[in-house]
Amino acid sequence: MCALSVKRSEDFSRWYQAAVIEADLAERSSVRGCMVIKPWGYSIWENMQSILDRKFKELGVRNCYFPLFIPVDLFAKETEHIEGFAKEMAIVTHSKLEKIDGKLVPTGPIEVPLAVRPTSEMIIGESFAKWVKSHRDLPLLVNQWCNVVRWEMRTRLFLRTMEFLWQEGHTAHETSEEATEFAKMMHGVYNWFITDILKIPAIMGKKPDYERFPGAVNTYTMEAMMQDGKALQAATSHYLGQTFSKAVGIQFQGRNEQLQFAYTSSWGISTRIIGGLIMTHGDDEGINTPISISPYHIVIIPIIKDEMSKNSIFEYCEKIRSVVNGNYRVLIDKTDELPQNKKWDYIRKGVPIICEIGERDVSSDSVLFHRRQPNIEKLSCRFDEFEAKSSSILQEHDNTLYKKALAMNEEKTIRNIRTIEQAKEFFESGRTGFVVANWKITKNDIEQLYEMGVSVRCSLIDSPEEFILAKAY
Amino acid sequence: MCALSVKRSEDFSRWYQAAVIEADLAERSSVRGCMVIKPWGYSIWENMQSILDRKFKELGVRNCYFPLFIPVDLFAKETEHIEGFAKEMAIVTHSKLEKIDGKLVPTGPIEVPLAVRPTSEMIIGESFAKWVKSHRDLPLLVNQWCNVVRWEMRTRLFLRTMEFLWQEGHTAHETSEEATEFAKMMHGVYNWFITDILKIPAIMGKKPDYERFPGAVNTYTMEAMMQDGKALQAATSHYLGQTFSKAVGIQFQGRNEQLQFAYTSSWGISTRIIGGLIMTHGDDEGINTPISISPYHIVIIPIIKDEMSKNSIFEYCEKIRSVVNGNYRVLIDKTDELPQNKKWDYIRKGVPIICEIGERDVSSDSVLFHRRQPNIEKLSCRFDEFEAKSSSILQEHDNTLYKKALAMNEEKTIRNIRTIEQAKEFFESGRTGFVVANWKITKNDIEQLYEMGVSVRCSLIDSPEEFILAKAY
Numbered sequence: 009m010c011a012l013s014v015k016r017s018e019d020f021s022r023w024y025q026a027a028v029i030e031a032d033l034a035e036r037s038s039v040r041g042c043m044v045i046k047p048w049g050y051s052i053w054e055n056m057q058s059i060l061d062r063k064f065k066e067l068g069v070r071n072c073y074f075p076l077f078i079p080v081d082l083f084a085k086e087t088e089h090i091e092g093f094a095k096e097m098a099i100v101t102h103s104k105l106e107k108i109d110g111k112l113v114p115t116g117p118i119e120v121p122l123a124v125r126p127t128s129e130m131i132i133g134e135s136f137a138k139w140v141k142s143h144r145d146l147p148l149l150v151n152q153w154c155n156v157v158r159w160e161m162r163t164r165l166f167l168r169t170m171e172f173l174w175q176e177g178h179t180a181h182e183t184s185e186e187a188t189e190f191a192k193m194m195h196g197v198y199n200w201f202i203t204d205i206l207k208i209p210a211i212m213g214k215k216p217d218y219e220r221f222p223g224a225v226n227t228y229t230m231e232a233m234m235q236d237g238k239a240l241q242a243a244t245s246h247y248l249g250q251t252f253s254k255a256v257g258i259q260f261q262g263r264n265e266q267l268q269f270a271y272t273s274s275w276g277i278s279t280r281i282i283g284g285l286i287m288t289h290g291d292d293e294g295i296n297t298p299i300s301i302s303p304y305h306i307v308i309i310p311i312i313k314d315e316m317s318k319n320s321i322f323e324y325c326e327k328i329r330s331v332v333n334g335n336y337r338v339l340i341d342k343t344d345e346l347p348q349n350k351k352w353d354y355i356r357k358g359v360p361i362i363c364e365i366g367e368r369d370v371s372s373d374s375v376l377f378h379r380r381q382p383n384i385e386k387l388s389c390r391f392d393e394f395e396a397k398s399s400s401i402l403q404e405h406d407n408t409l410y411k412k413a414l415a416m417n418e419e420k421t422i423r424n425i426r427t428i429e430q431a432k433e434f435f436e437s438g439r440t441g442f443v444v445a446n447w448k449i450t451k452n453d454i455e456q457l458y459e460m461g462v463s464v465r466c467s468l469i470d471s472p473e474e475f476i477l478a479k480a481y
Numbered sequence: 482m483c484a485l486s487v488k489r490s491e492d493f494s495r496w497y498q499a500a501v502i503e504a505d506l507a508e509r510s511s512v513r514g515c516m517v518i519k520p521w522g523y524s525i526w527e528n529m530q531s532i533l534d535r536k537f538k539e540l541g542v543r544n545c546y547f548p549l550f551i552p553v554d555l556f557a558k559e560t561e562h563i564e565g566f567a568k569e570m571a572i573v574t575h576s577k578l579e580k581i582d583g584k585l586v587p588t589g590p591i592e593v594p595l596a597v598r599p600t601s602e603m604i605i606g607e608s609f610a611k612w613v614k615s616h617r618d619l620p621l622l623v624n625q626w627c628n629v630v631r632w633e634m635r636t637r638l639f640l641r642t643m644e645f646l647w648q649e650g651h652t653a654h655e656t657s658e659e660a661t662e663f664a665k666m667m668h669g670v671y672n673w674f675i676t677d678i679l680k681i682p683a684i685m686g687k688k689p690d691y692e693r694f695p696g697a698v699n700t701y702t703m704e705a706m707m708q709d710g711k712a713l714q715a716a717t718s719h720y721l722g723q724t725f726s727k728a729v730g731i732q733f734q735g736r737n738e739q740l741q742f743a744y745t746s747s748w749g750i751s752t753r754i755i756g757g758l759i760m761t762h763g764d765d766e767g768i769n770t771p772i773s774i775s776p777y778h779i780v781i782i783p784i785i786k787d788e789m790s791k792n793s794i795f796e797y798c799e800k801i802r803s804v805v806n807g808n809y810r811v812l813i814d815k816t817d818e819l820p821q822n823k824k825w826d827y828i829r830k831g832v833p834i835i836c837e838i839g840e841r842d843v844s845s846d847s848v849l850f851h852r853r854q855p856n857i858e859k860l861s862c863r864f865d866e867f868e869a870k871s872s873s874i875l876q877e878h879d880n881t882l883y884k885k886a887l888a889m890n891e892e893k894t895i896r897n898i899r900t901i902e903q904a905k906e907f908f909e910s911g912r913t914g915f916v917v918a919n920w921k922i923t924k925n926d927i928e929q930l931y932e933m934g935v936s937v938r939c940s941l942i943d944s945p946e947e948f949i950l951a952k953a954y
Contacts, residue, residue, distance in 0.1 A: 037608065038555065039595065042548035044608050047623070050544050071523050075515035076597075076628055076644050077571070080578060082511065084585050090578070098550070099575040099587040100597065103632040105553060105567040112557045114572040114594050116632075121587050122512065124549075124573065124597070135510070135517050144817050150520070155549055155628065159576040159589075171549050344617050 011293040011356045020236040027286050028165045031295045031356045041163040041170030045279070048357055049166075051303035053173065053279055057153060059205055059300060060175065060277070063197055069149040069177060076154075077122035078131045086130065086255035092222025096159040098124040098170075124157040129223065129248070129274055132178045133256040140270055142261045143182050147190065151177040156278075166283035167240075167481055174278035180258055180270040184249065187271035188226070191247040194275040195228035195469075198243035206281070207298045207410040208232050208288045209417045210242055211442070211476060213466025221274075225249035231465045231476060234287035237420045237440025239465050239478040242284050245275035283481075289409050293384060294356030298406045305336040305402055307359045311347045311366035324370045328363060331395045336402060355384060360405045361398055381408045417442075428453045431477055435460050443477040444468075484766040484829045493709040500759050501638045504768045504829045514636040514643030518752070521830055522639075524776035526646065526752055530626060532678055532773060533648065533750070536670055542622040542650060549627075550595035551604045559603065559728035565695025569632040571597040571643075597630040602696065602721070602747055605651045606729040613743060615734045616655050620663065624650040629751075639756035640713075640954055647751035653731055653743040657722065660744035661699070664720040667748040668701035668942075671716035679754070680771045680883040681705050681761045682890045683715055684915070684949060686939025691927075694747075698722035704938045704949060707760035710893045710913025712938050712951040715757050718748035756954075762882050766857060767829030771879045778809040778875055780832045784820045784839035797843045801836060804868045809875060828857060833878045834871055854881040890915075901926045904950055908933050916950040917941075 014026040028034055033049030036042075045053065061071070077100065084090045100123075104116035125131065132150070140148060153175045163169050177194065181187040195212060202210045210232035220227040224246040232242045252258070253269040262268045289296035299305060308325045312318050322342070329338045341350055347364060354362045355378070363377040375394045379385045379401050389397050420441030425431050431443055435457075442465075454464065457477060465476040487499040501507055506522030509515075518526065534544070550573065557563045573596075577589035598604065605623070613621060626648045636642050650667060654660040668685060675683045683705035693700040697719040705715045725731070726742040735741045762769035772778060781798045785791050795815070802811045814823055820837065827835045828851070836850040848867045852858045852874050862870050893914030898904050904916055908930075915938075927937065930950060938949040 035608075035611075037548045037604070039548045039550050039552060039604070042550060044548070045546040047543035047545055050546055053546075054544065070520035071527065072520055073518040073523055073526075073646065075510045075512045075517070076630065077512045077515060079512060080585050080587075084578075090585070094578040094585070097576065097578060098573045098595070099578065100571045101574045101587055102572040102594075103570065105557075105563070105570060105572065105596070112553050112563070112567070114553075114574055121575075122571070123578070131510070131512070135508075138508075157549065173546065 011352050015292045016235060016290075023292075024283075024287060024290075025165070027290045027295055027356075028283075031358070032353075033282070033286075033295070034165050036165065039170075041160055043165050043169050043171075045173075048303055049282060052282055052285075052297060052301050055301040055303070056281070057175070060197075060201060061153070063201070064151050064175075064177065067149070067193075067197070069151045069179075071152060072150045073152055073154070074128055074132050074135065076125055078125055078128075080121045080123055082134065082256075083123050083130050086223055086251060088251070089129065089223035089255070093126045093158070097126055098157045098159055100124065125154075126156055126158045127274075127276075128152070128156075128176055129178065129252050129272075130256060133252045133258060133272070136178070136180050136253075136270070136272070137257045137259070140180055140258055140260045143263055145260060146180060146182045146270065147186065148180040149177070149190075150179070151175055164283070166279055166286070168280075172279050174276050176274060176276040179273045180253065181272070182260075182262070182270070184271045187249075187273050188247045191226070191228060191245045191273040191275065194245040194273070195230075198230050198245065198275070198277060201277070202230050202232065202242050202281070205298065205300055206285055206288075207406050207413060208242065208284060209410070209414050211466065212469040213476060214469060214472070215244075215466055216464050216475075219464070221246045223248060223251045225251070228469070229466050231442075231478075232284055232288065233417050233420060233442055233478070234284070234481065235290070235416055236287070237442075237479070239442065239476070239480040240280075240284045240287065241465075241480070242281055243275070243277040246273060248272045248274060288413050289358075293380075294358055296358040296380065296409055298409055299360070299402060302358070302360065303337065304339045304359055306332055306338045306361045306363065306398060307354045308338065308340045308363040308365060309347050309350050309354075310340065310342060311364055313367065317367045317370070320370050321365060321367065325363075325365050328365065328375060328391070328394060332398055335399070351378070355380065360402055381405050382412070425477075428456065431457065431462075432460070435462050435477075435479075440479055444474055445477055446474045449475070484825050488765045489708060489763075496765075497756075497760060497763075498638070500763045500768055500829075501756075504831070505826075506755070506759075506768070507638050509638065512643075514633055516638050516642050516644075518646075521776055522755060525755055525758070525770060525774055528774040528776070529679075529754070530648070533670075533674060534626070536674070537624050537648075537650065540622070540666075540670070542624045542652075544625060545623045546625055546627070547601055547605050547608065549598055551598055551601075553594045553596055555607065555729075556596050556603050559696055559724060561724070562602065562696035562728070566599045566631070570599055571630045571632055573597065598627075599629055599631045600747075600749075601625070601629075601649055602651070602725050602745075603729060606725045606731060606745070609651070609653050609726075609743070609745070610730045610732070613653055613731055613733045616736055618733060619653060619655045619743065620659065621653040622650070622663075623652070624648055637756070639752055639759070641753075645752050647749050649747060649749040652746045653726065654745070655733075655735070655743070657744045660722075660746050661720045664699070664701060664718045664746040664748065667746070668703075668718040671703050671718065671748070671750060674750070675703050675705065675715050675754070678771065678773055679758055679761075680879050680886060681715065681757060682883070682887050684939065685942040686949060687942060687945070688717075688939055689937050689948075692937065692939075694719045696721060696724045698724065701942070702939050704915075704951075705757050705761065706890050706893060706915055706951070707757065707954065708763070708889055709760070710915075710952070712915065712949070712953040713753075713757045713760065714938075714953070715754055716748070716750040719746060721745040721747060761886050762831075766853075767831055769831040769853065769882055771882055772833070772875060775831070775833065776810065777812045777832055779805055779811045779834045779836065779871060780827045781811065781813045781836040781838055782820050782823045782827075783813065783815060784837055786840065790840045790843070793843050794838060794840065798836075798838050801838065801848060801864070801867060805871055808872070824851070828853065833875055854878050855885070898950075901929060904930065904935075905933070908935050908950075908952075913952055917947055918950055919947045922948070
């Protein structure tokens with residue numbers, strides 16, 4: 009029996025949809041392209057936020073909040089940037105609603121239309137221009153956690169939605185070298201977060217020119233392979249050169265007394281990574297989450313067959329919680345739902361250990377539980393063994409997830425591709441995965457690949473002549 | 482010498498502006514009516530969030546995230562609600578920008594215009610309608626931390642801005658009693674947060690009919706008195722009856738097997754409270770923050786006159802930090818700014834203890850510091866006394882703030898007003914403050930008061946025949 013209604017092997021795309029919905033992470037809203045993030049999904053995001061936020065603060069980055077709206081004429085000051093976003097922006101044009109002939113109509117047209125931020129380089133740059141006067145004000149390191157909007161036609165929960173949540177860091181520096189170094193360091197932070205924390209194997213790469221963020225000089229990317237062999241851009245860090253500092257005038261008095269333009273960087277990761285997490289670690293039973301971001305590590309389900317034994321079972325559940333609490337997040341689910349339904353619900357949600365505690369466990373001083381990884385397995389132990397047992401399972405959990413993901417990754421990676429023909433052959437055969445290639449790729453090659461739905465994801469940071477070809481989300 | 486450029490007694494409104502700007506909490510942005518919340522201001526907000534968020538979670542409330550946009554036709558389903566907000570909404574009407582005759586123009590008109598949420602009863606209610614099927618699904622308790630937009634013509638930093646940050650809690654219940662109880666409980670939580678945590682004396686009240694939230698049956702409010710005697714609505718909790726459940730169809734199978742409409746509540750507090758904090762505890766030297774939300778409790782400023790002694794001074798600063806760290810948030814400010822400027826900056830920011838550490842302190846094993854409350858005072862002690870001294874100062878800090886605020890409050894409160902004439906006399910004399918009144922107030926009375934800029938803020942929860950008259954923010 010599988011907990012999810014669709015298997016990965018049947019239809020990966022439908023499986024993904026089922027995993028999100030059936031683990032109760034998120035759902036579509038009536039607003040076209042927007043999603044509702046439900047408690048379990050939002051809790052995963054909160055855990056991610058808290059880990060990243062702590063890291064950013066350790067690095068001296070300070071949180072701020074900048075306006076949701078960007079006046080269109082400000083946005084337009086940087087040509088490449090506006091061109092990159094002009095076709096996918098929500099534009100506010102009115103400030104009122106009025107009932108005209110029984111129908112609510114926008115009225116009160118505003119002078120300068122406002123774009124709902126798709127990203128904040130321009131609006132944050134404008135503040136930077138005010139804040140930076142001397143080289144002593146640099147580096148300037150800020151971040152905001154917020155919502156952004158990009159008008160998307162075809163949307164998928166977490167992966168591509170009109171509105172999404174993210175953090176966007178923005179920094180200004182005295183020299184090109186410092187700004188580059190900072191952008192690279194943040195690339196390293198994302199690498200740590202994605203591989204060490206989320207246990208998603210990913211490639212540190214640099215985007216080709218034509219795939220860069222609009223306005224960037226260099227875009228560093230984390231490319232992760234999903235179980236269907238497609239790539240997901242999991243986070244990016246941009247070295248922006250003087251593009252934005254020239255557009256909005258971030259100038260400072262240098263050490264040589266001359267007025268000069270600052271060098272900036274920006275870097276972000278979004279709720280999209282939750283989609284990546286699901287497509288990396290999910291299985292036919294549901295999603296799986298590494299320990300540090302799991303909403304709960306252990307869920308205890310009391311099984312009450314007789315009201316008489318209710319109190320003693322609840323007490324025993326509390327006793328179990330008390331031996332593992334502190335180190336792990338533990339939930340005792342006392343809701344009215346049927347225990348069997350609860351169990352499958354938590355399996356779909358990827359809870360690493362699910363205890364089912366009934367009268368027999370109380371009287372025999374034992375604990376019945378289900379381990380989620382590497383396979384769902386029903387286990388039992390004496391009460392006094394449970395602390396050590398659960399702890400060893402939870403310590404192995406992340407490792408198991410990572411090993412599985414890495415094995416899948418290896419299986420779907422082909423190396424040493426030296427010609428367009430070899431590359432085409434791979435994808436024409438119907439296979440998916442990462443092709444690690446190394447040849448002088450031409451515009452014509454790129455077009456041929458593009459027609460097959462394949463793109464150059466990035467060149468490798470550690471081996472810049474090599475590049476990755478893949479289909480992508 | 483005063484740290485701020487304007488004194489409260491000169492011009493309270495200009496003083497407020499100066500306090501926000503000169504303590505570097507926030508500033509205006511180029512987007513009309515929107516502000517930029519700067520690191521110190523945002524850190525205060527983060528501390529507030531973390532305290533409230535923990536409390537909400539303890540009460541079983543779970544965080545979610547709902548769409549920024551509300552289709553206008555959905556919004557319009559509740560007459561009173563839409564009428565309350567129709568005149569102050571940002572409306573998205575287009576999804577693209579295009580260059581026409583060299584000018585960027587909104588194109589791609591969208592079918593149903595989208596309102597940027599001014600509040601989320603309708604859009605969250607729509608999700609509730611999907612989630613609630615049986616009485617077993619109730620109560621449903623959710624919250625979101627997000628941005629909202631209300632088109633304001635006259636804006637003031639924190640107090641009234643077009644976009645602001647807040648939390649909005651939304652709940653659905655089986656019975657009217659439960660929903661009312663919950664709304665009242667959250668009112669109690671806000672009372673705890675505002676008086677016990679923020680040390681702002683405030684009145685627990687109920688709004689008169691004509692001042693209720695659009696669509697609410699009852700609005701419970703916290704009314705705090707600012708130093709100029711004006712009232713600030715600091716948080717509200719609404720019992721919404723079946724208004725929204727009928728508008729969007731939140732129906733459930735009751736215990737009697739009948740389909741029935743749920744009863745809902747909503748409750749919120751916003752970044753506006755930072756304005757209230759400043760106008761309650763601020764003085765002519767700058768802002769003051771109670772301990773639990775202060776970004777830093779102790780700032781140590783190294784005073785380097787001679788590069789030779791730099792390392793020993795830095796080491797000594799670390800040594801000071803090490804004895805107080807853990808219990809308190811401590812910053813050693815090693816930036817290049819002049820020590821004198823740093824000191825005044827932290828005074829304006831309301832840091833409770835500011836140490837100035839130079840060569841002499843190192844050699845004499847002593848600590849020179851400035852205590853912020855009850856008055857700025859320069860003190861000194863032996864190194865081994867500093868832990869106890871600073872701890873006793875910080876323990877007194879909140880109490881001092883509260884006592885000052887309470888005294889101001891008492892001074893500007895007049896009680897036992899029994900007629901419109903007595904009330905008018907008070908305000909006509911040019912005094913400001915809270916008038917605690919008790920008479921059968923008529924529509925005509927209300928209009929007369931309104932002409933004087935005075936309104937009925939609320940009736941008292943503990944004494945419902947009494948009501949508060951005041952000018953308000």
